[in-house]
Every structure is written in structure tokens, then in C-alpha cells.
Amino acid sequence: MHAYTASRISLSPHSAQPSLPAAFGSETQQPISFFPAGSEIYAQGERAGALYQVEFGAVRIYRLLADGRRQISAFHLAGETFGFEADATHHFFAEAINATGVRTFRLAAGADMSHQLLPLALKGLTRAQEHLLVLGRxxxxxxxxxxxxxxxxxxxxxxxxxxxxxxxxxxxxxxxxxxxxxxxxxxxxxxxxxxxxxxxxxxxxxxxxxxxxxx
Amino acid sequence: MHAYTASRISLSPHSAQPSLPAAFGSETQQPISFFPAGSEIYAQGERAGALYQVEFGAVRIYRLLADGRRQISAFHLAGETFGFEADATHHFFAEAINATGVRTFRLAAGADMSHQLLPLALKGLTRAQEHLLVLGRxxxxxxxxxxxxxxxxxxxxxxxxxxxxxxxxxxxxxxxxxxxxxxxxxxxxxxxxxxxxxxxxxxxxxxxxxxxxxx
DNA sequence: CTAGCCACTTGATGTGGATCAACAATCCGC
DNA sequence: GCGGATTGTTGATCCACATCAAGTGGCTAG
Missing domain, CATH: 1.10.10.10 (Winged helix-like DNA-binding domain superfamily/Winged helix DNA-binding domain)
Known part of the structure; x- marks a missing residue:
């Protein structure tokens, strides 16, 4: 992951969507990373362990088949959070679609974030299941x-x-x-x-x- | 939901899959409900608030379009858990495919189960996203x-x-x-x-x- | 064993969206 | 503003899967 990290720039975070619960103490407040259009935020197979909140711009989450066919499973717009995985590995690619600002919350090894993460995971699950209906039928x-x-x-x-x-x-x-x-x-x-x-x-x-x- | 509740029958729970963490104290141990082939476990729109673990048999989770087209988003086999939702309402139907035994864990209002639920939700999310690739591409x-x-x-x-x-x-x-x-x-x-x-x-x-x- | 039903298979035909192929519009660097 | 590259549109044709239509086989009741 190569980001142009802009340290502590304050950008208007127009979070229309439910934002990441402010349970990250102020000391874990993270700087915003800037990703140019088309740049990779993380790759399939990489080690996971952070959450990402879009500040501005847009992100695509996708998988590839061996022959290059691509399925985008989700788009994330300003205010939305992505990046959690079932295990320690990313199963998808994440790329900035346009010039995008992302706030990264690195998950402390010991900390139990499940209370904050569960609603986000369930929201994502419902979304994915609804998308299944669209693609299937x-x-x-x-x-x-x-x-x-x-x-x-x-x-x-x-x-x-x-x-x-x-x-x-x-x-x-x-x-x-x-x-x-x-x-x-x-x-x-x-x-x-x-x-x-x-x-x-x-x-x-x-x-x-x-x-x-x-x- | 109409179940033929068999009170505390002990059936061999051959949980090949990661089972629901035993964080439900023994006092919350639930009896097994029996559902005949084709019977409904819960319906879209119903109030949610329980988790279900398949003891034997199989379950289908699905949605319908207005004209009757159906998309099954998941099958659940013995040992697998289903039924969690993003809010208090079921967004899907759940039906027993065959004669099926289900252990129901009613979620206590105040109890915080997020630590147990998160891994299950994330597993489901990954599964759904992989299924998106299949249906889309x-x-x-x-x-x-x-x-x-x-x-x-x-x-x-x-x-x-x-x-x-x-x-x-x-x-x-x-x-x-x-x-x-x-x-x-x-x-x-x-x-x-x-x-x-x-x-x-x-x-x-x-x-x-x-x-x-x-x- | 037999009849009837239902789930599944197999065949013939139709069609929505993919593919192939120009062409048009927009963007970008100079 | 101009020229080339990139992205999007439109048209012609093709094909994978849907639809329509008979079968076939396996289960159940009697």
C-alpha cells in the first residue's frame, strides 16, 4: 500500500452515512491518507488489520478471476467504512476510483473492537445479500x-x-x-x-x- | 414461526463447522426445535432477535421479488449458524429444506453478544461476497x-x-x-x-x- | 404390484445480453 | 486551441441460457 500520507490535514468530513463510532479515543485519531485515482489501497492476500473510512472520493472493492474477469462487490462513498475481514488476510482488492482521502484506523492487537464493528459488518452483510438478488435474478x-x-x-x-x-x-x-x-x-x-x-x-x-x- | 418444539432432546450435534461459541452459559442452553421439510423458520419482515444453529438437516435463506422470482442467498448445513440481522427485523426468509433440527438462542435484550457474533457475521460477509463473484461473472x-x-x-x-x-x-x-x-x-x-x-x-x-x- | 404424482431429464426453439466493430465525445498535454 | 488517447455510444451479429414442451424415472399409497 503506497499512500501519499498527508499528516493531519483537516478536511471537511461530510459524513452523510453512519460513521465509525467515535470509540477510537482521540489519541488514536488518524491522519488522512491521500490516494490518487486508480491507486491501490490494499490487495488480496495482503495482511489485514485496519479499518478505512472514506473522507472524500470513492473506493471500489473487487475480486478477480484468473482470466481477468472482475467482480466489484461494493463501492464506498464519503463517510462509509470498509476493510474488515474474517481473518488476518484481505480477500479483496480496494482501489481509489478518484482522488480519494481515507482515514485509517489501525486495530490495536489486543483491543476488542467487536462492539463497534458488528453493526458495520451486519450492514455490509445485508447489502451483499441484497446485491445477490440483483445479480442472480x-x-x-x-x-x-x-x-x-x-x-x-x-x-x-x-x-x-x-x-x-x-x-x-x-x-x-x-x-x-x-x-x-x-x-x-x-x-x-x-x-x-x-x-x-x-x-x-x-x-x-x-x-x-x-x-x-x-x- | 411454528415449530414442533422437542424439549431438551439430546441429539448428536455433529458440528463439523465452527459452532456458536459456548459463551451462552449453560443456563441459556436451548431445546431443539424440529421443522418438517418445507416449513418456515422465520419470514421477511418478522421481528428478529434470535440465533439459530442447525443440528441436523438443512436450511435455505432467501428473498423474493414481487413477481415470485426467488434468490437463495445461502444454505446452512449441520453445525452452521444463521439468523443475525443488521436491525430488529428479518430481511430474508428461512425455511427448512428437509426435516431439520434447530437450536434457538434467544438474544437477551441487554446482553452484548457482539464478541461472539462478529466472527460469524464476517464469515457470512466473506461468503456472500464470494458468491457475488460467482453470480456476476x-x-x-x-x-x-x-x-x-x-x-x-x-x-x-x-x-x-x-x-x-x-x-x-x-x-x-x-x-x-x-x-x-x-x-x-x-x-x-x-x-x-x-x-x-x-x-x-x-x-x-x-x-x-x-x-x-x-x- | 400398480397407478399416479412429482422431480428431474432431454430436446427444440427463442431471446437478452455478450461480442465484435465503427464511430463520437471527452479529457489531457502541449 | 489542437491532436491523440481514453471513455462512452451505437449498430450488427452471435451464443449461452431461458423458455416451452415432451418424456422418464423414482417414490408413495393402496
Whole structure:
């Protein structure tokens, strides 16, 4: 893990999401590490033992098959926490999607953080299980609709939704190709459900229709 | 939840899997509930607040879409624990696949079980994320191979693997139809990778080949 | 043993999304 | 602002798996 560690810069932490419980005493307050777009935060197989909270930017968590097929299991936006593992090893890769600031909480060997971690782990488990339904049983348009609704909610429920990630990332998250993602965006636009403001931001015009599509 | 509660019957609990840490004092030792094949253990929307450990039999955890499409997110075999949720509500259905014995641990309101629960939650999270890769990026034969390898490992790594569930259950777990599951079994048989001993048990003939297919 | 049912298998055909192939738009360095 | 690289869109074709449709075999009741 190579980070451009910016020591104790104070950046506005707009934590819209439930943030890491402040049980880390002030003495364990950590500096923010900066990761440029595309840089690795940790790799599969590396030794785990820290938690990461996104301060700004966005992170993708993924696995690879031997032939290069990639499955992104989660995106993490500002305020969200990631990095916990079942054992001492990372089973996934984590990369900054854009220029991203990450606060690292190194887990003290003896400390028992289970009380703080359990809600986060359970939240992640529920999320992953809901994503299983999407990948296992929904078609392309339903997948994209569910994705946009989820992203919109995590950004505060406003009409305008920012897409910090590329079409390829979206495809690898939804189990689709970039061409299909692109075509579905066009279809949703033609139906008047969304508007494409630019490549990386959309406006949800018919929230109810989109919601219904994603079930 | 309607169970045929067998009070304090002592059944051989062949827990091959990491069992629920014995932190439940002996005074909280629970009787075993019996669920006939197909019966509901809990339903989506019900109030949660207990943990369940399979003593014998098998359980499926699933969600439904409005039109009846079903995604099974997990199977639980003897020794495995399920039932924890991120909030006080069940987000999934749990059903006994076969005649199944379940030990129920009701979580005391005040008690802090996070230390015991965290490893289980993290295990489940890793499992779910690995399943995402299967559903998002693997084809039919890879999915079935990965499923058989996983099931084999959970049954102690023997050559013979029991399938407690129907083709429909397997299909709804792997995001395939029963016809495709059946055809893949036939293809694996024709390739000499497995043998179909009967409908509900197979023998893995070429473990290495199967393993490689499931990546 | 026999009848009937249900789960599974096998075959024929259809189709949603992948793949292959241009082309267009956006970004970036100079 | 210009040129090239990168990312996204659109079109044509293909194919893996779904769907539709018969069978087949194994269990259960009588």
C-alpha cells in the first residue's frame, strides 16, 4: 500500500452515512491518507488489520478471476467504512476510483473492537445479500435501476446523482458489459426516467418509476 | 414461526463447522426445535432477535421479488449458524429444506453478544461476497462446479457429496433454471468429472478439474 | 404390484445480453 | 486551441441460457 500520507490535514468530513463510532479515543485519531485515482489501497492476500473510512472520493472493492474477469462487490462513498475481514488476510482488492482521502484506523492487537464493528459488518452483510438478488435474478434494466436508486439514496436522496465511477466499473458491479450499461442508460433516458447531465452525473426524473423497476 | 418444539432432546450435534461459541452459559442452553421439510423458520419482515444453529438437516435463506422470482442467498448445513440481522427485523426468509433440527438462542435484550457474533457475521460477509463473484461473472458450468466444491468442503472434503436440496433450490441459489442445472450435471457426468449416484448425491471423481472450473 | 404424482431429464426453439466493430465525445498535454 | 488517447455510444451479429414442451424415472399409497 503506497499512500501519499498527508499528516493531519483537516478536511471537511461530510459524513452523510453512519460513521465509525467515535470509540477510537482521540489519541488514536488518524491522519488522512491521500490516494490518487486508480491507486491501490490494499490487495488480496495482503495482511489485514485496519479499518478505512472514506473522507472524500470513492473506493471500489473487487475480486478477480484468473482470466481477468472482475467482480466489484461494493463501492464506498464519503463517510462509509470498509476493510474488515474474517481473518488476518484481505480477500479483496480496494482501489481509489478518484482522488480519494481515507482515514485509517489501525486495530490495536489486543483491543476488542467487536462492539463497534458488528453493526458495520451486519450492514455490509445485508447489502451483499441484497446485491445477490440483483445479480442472480434481475435483468439489465432492473440492475441499473436498482443501482441508481441505491446510489441516489446514499447521496442524500436528491434528484441529481453523481456517478464517481466509469461505465466499466458499473458493469463490473452489476455483472454486465459496458455496452449494455450504456444501452440501458440510453433506454432510461428515452423513456424519460432519467436525464444524462454529463457522463458522470444523471438526474432522476421519475423516482417512482425507477424505484419500481429496481423492485 | 411454528415449530414442533422437542424439549431438551439430546441429539448428536455433529458440528463439523465452527459452532456458536459456548459463551451462552449453560443456563441459556436451548431445546431443539424440529421443522418438517418445507416449513418456515422465520419470514421477511418478522421481528428478529434470535440465533439459530442447525443440528441436523438443512436450511435455505432467501428473498423474493414481487413477481415470485426467488434468490437463495445461502444454505446452512449441520453445525452452521444463521439468523443475525443488521436491525430488529428479518430481511430474508428461512425455511427448512428437509426435516431439520434447530437450536434457538434467544438474544437477551441487554446482553452484548457482539464478541461472539462478529466472527460469524464476517464469515457470512466473506461468503456472500464470494458468491457475488460467482453470480456476476461466472457461467453455468463454473457456477455449478464452484457450488459442488463448496458443498463438498463443508461436508468434510469426502468424495461423496450429499445434495440436501432440489434442482430448483440449486437453480435459485446459482441464478440458473432447473433445466440448466440438470444439463450441467449431465455435462459434468459425461466429462467424467462427477458421477450421479442418485438424485441427491454425487461423487466427485476429478476433484482437481472441478476445483479449477470453479476457479 | 400398480397407478399416479412429482422431480428431474432431454430436446427444440427463442431471446437478452455478450461480442465484435465503427464511430463520437471527452479529457489531457502541449 | 489542437491532436491523440481514453471513455462512452451505437449498430450488427452471435451464443449461452431461458423458455416451452415432451418424456422418464423414482417414490408413495393402496
Amino acid at each position: 434481475q435483468n439489465a434494466i432492473e440492475r441499473v435501476a436498482a443501482f441508481l436508486v441505491d446510489l441516489g439514496e446514499r447521496q442524500g436522496g436528491l434528484r441529481q446523482v453523481e456517478l464517481p465511477m466509469s461505465r466499466m466499473d458499473i458493469g463490473d458491479y452489476l455483472g454486465l458489459t459496458i455496452e449494455t450499461v450504456s444501452r440501458v442508460f440510453t433506454r432510461l433516458k428515452d423513456k424519460g426516467v432519467i436525464r444524462l447531465l454529463n457522463l458522470r452525473s444523471i438526474e432522476i426524473v421519475k423516482q417512482d418509476v425507477l424505484q419500481a423497476m429496481g423492485e | 461466472q457461467n453455468a458450468i463454473e457456477r455449478v462446479a464452484a457450488f459442488l466444491v463448496d458443498l463438498g468442503e463443508r461436508q468434510g472434503g469426502l468424495r461423496q457429496v450429499e445434495l440436501p436440496m432440489s434442482r430448483m433450490d440449486i437453480g435459485d441459489y446459482l441464478g440458473l433454471t432447473i433445466e440448466t442445472v440438470s444439463r450441467v450435471f449431465t455435462r459434468l457426468k459425461d466429462k467424467g468429472v462427477i458421477r450421479l449416484l442418485n438424485l441427491r448425491s454425487i461423487e466427485i471423481v476429478k476433484q482437481d478439474v472441478l476445483q479449477a472450473m470453479g476457479e
